[in-house]
Amino acid sequence: MTTVTDKIREVIREGGALPVDIATLGDTDDLYAAGLTSHATVNLMLGLEEKFDIEFPDRLLRRRTFESVAAIQAAITELLDEKVAA
Amino acid sequence: MSDLLQRARRVGAEVAARHAGAVDSQARFPRESFAALKAEKLLGVMVPTAFGGPGASISEILSLCHAMGQYCASTAMIYAMHQIQVACIVRHGQESAWHRTLLQRLAGEQLLLASATSEAGVGGDVRSSVCAVEVDGARLKLSKNATVISYGADADGILVTARRTPDSPASDQVIVAVLKGDYRLEQTSTWDTLGMRGTCSNGYWLHATGDVAQILPLPYADISAQTMLPTSHLTWSSLWLGIATDAVARARTFVRAEARKKAGSLPPGALRLAEAVNLLQLMKSNVVAAAKLYEQALGSAEQLTALSFAVAMNNLKTGTSQMAVQVVNHALLICGISGYRNDSDFSVGRHLRDAHSAALMVSNDRILANTANLLLVLKDDPGLFS
Numbered sequence: 001m002t003t004v005t006d007k008i009r010e011v012i013r014e015g016g017a018l019p020v021d022i023a024t025l026g027d028t029d030d031l032y033a034a035g036l037t038s039h040a041t042v043n044l045m046l047g048l049e050e051k052f053d054i055e056f057p058d059r060l061l062r063r064r065t066f067e068s069v070a071a072i073q074a075a076i077t078e079l080l081d082e083k084v085a086a
Numbered sequence: 087m088s089d090l091l092q093r094a095r096r097v098g099a100e101v102a103a104r105h106a107g108a109v110d111s112q113a114r115f116p117r118e119s120f121a122a123l124k125a126e127k128l129l130g131v132m133v134p135t136a137f138g139g140p141g142a143s144i145s146e147i148l149s150l151c152h153a154m155g156q157y158c159a160s161t162a163m164i165y166a167m168h169q170i171q172v173a174c175i176v177r178h179g180q181e182s183a184w185h186r187t188l189l190q191r192l193a194g195e196q197l198l199l200a201s202a203t204s205e206a207g208v209g210g211d212v213r214s215s216v217c218a219v220e221v222d223g224a225r226l227k228l229s230k231n232a233t234v235i236s237y238g239a240d241a242d243g244i245l246v247t248a249r250r251t252p253d254s255p256a257s258d259q260v261i262v263a264v265l266k267g268d269y270r271l272e273q274t275s276t277w278d279t280l281g282m283r284g285t286c287s288n289g290y291w292l293h294a295t296g297d298v299a300q301i302l303p304l305p306y307a308d309i310s311a312q313t314m315l316p317t318s319h320l321t322w323s324s325l326w327l328g329i330a331t332d333a334v335a336r337a338r339t340f341v342r343a344e345a346r347k348k349a350g351s352l353p354p355g356a357l358r359l360a361e362a363v364n365l366l367q368l369m370k371s372n373v374v375a376a377a378k379l380y381e382q383a384l385g386s387a388e389q390l391t392a393l394s395f396a397v398a399m400n401n402l403k404t405g406t407s408q409m410a411v412q413v414v415n416h417a418l419l420i421c422g423i424s425g426y427r428n429d430s431d432f433s434v435g436r437h438l439r440d441a442h443s444a445a446l447m448v449s450n451d452r453i454l455a456n457t458a459n460l461l462l463v464l465k466d467d468p469g470l471f472s
């Protein structure tokens with residue numbers, strides 16, 4: 001089964017968000033240090049919204065939410081749980 | 087009026103205003119203004135009391151920029167750019183021993199700080215660097231082809247952005263604070279412009295060496311979002327408002343003199359003056375609201391790095407920069423030929439030329455494109471006071 005983390009990695013790879021291959025980075029590695037720009041962050045957010053059929057609320061639209069695969073996973077899991085609850 | 091503001095007004099009226107014409111015509115550093123600002127200890131005002139400064143708040147700093155903008159826009163712009171650098175050290179340097187010492191020196195010696203963010207080869211994107219910090223043991227080395235270092239030749243220190251290491255991607259940047267003696271400047275271009283002629287924003291090759299402790303601990307991306315970007319847009323907007331305020335003051339005097347000559351009838355420029363004052367109020371409200379927003383967010387990295395905050399600061403900049411020109415243009419229409427002349431008390435030519443820099447220094451088109459990108463994900467905020 002494809003996990004949330006796998007899907008996140010897929011969006012990062014397909015969107016060309018990073019100048020390096022995402023496979024070379026661990027889940028907690030800093031994506032900004034790996035070359036994620038603020039412009040690319042917005043495209044990454046859009047890609048994630050599309051992939052998971054979610055909308056990031058404004059409170060999650062900050063730099064730290066997208067600093068690593070693990071951080072993104074935490075935010076998305078929270079949003080997916082809310083969706084189930086609703 | 088605060089004591090700081092009184093001192094700033096004194097420097098403005100007695101020194102900056104007197105030399106503003108010469109600074110403009112000769113495109114030279116406003117050295118008289120800065121000697122006076124140093125003497126009045128107005129350069130290190132943001133330094134917290136723990137480090138020997140008066141710990142002025144952001145709104146006090148904005149008042150000073152606004153005051154100075156009414157006398158000499160070049161002085162005000164240099165003053166603003168210096169305060170932006172000081173703000174970075176105040177907000178992000180207190181955990182580092184080297185920067186704590188720098189804070190003490192900023193207050194004690196009233197050092198003037200410049201910045202080297204622009205670089206050849208990055209297409210004007212200050213969030214990308216070509217140059218990199220090279221570390222050898224405890225020492226660092228750095229060379230940057232800086233397209234602009236405003237008042238670089240007259241500064242006591244420069245905050246330089248660079249890639250963290252020679253292997254880092256272009257966007258992984260740090261700020262290095264280098265002081266006179268640490269660096270050598272080779273001038274590569276001159277500054278002969280329409281306005282803001284005294285900022286002496288020449289290009290330079292900067293060659294610096296120093297201690298690795300001179301690197302600010304937080305990544306530039308965070309410093310930029312939390313401090314450099316908001317304080318830039320706030321201080322600049324305040325001084326642009328200062329330029330517009332002085333132009334309107336000249337227009338007011340002009341209209342009042344006309345009214346006195348023909349008491350009982352409304353002078354031809356009176357309606358337009360009403361419009362100009364209306365625009366000036368909108369501009370001021372914009373600055374004050376954004377300053378409040380920043381003060382509320384201060385201390386919260388979460389709020390300062392929120393996309394909605396970045397959009398608000400972007401809007402402040404693009405909005406006030408356009409309004410500054412509009413307001414000064416109104417003042418010109420009101421004063422007519424007297425405003426157009428360079429040798430009259432109602433002259434607003436320098437104001438207009440200086441104000442035109444606002445939309446260009448950090449191009450509004452670039453900022454609008456950034457806002458447009460953020461709006462792709464940002465949701466609506468329907469509240470009035472939220």
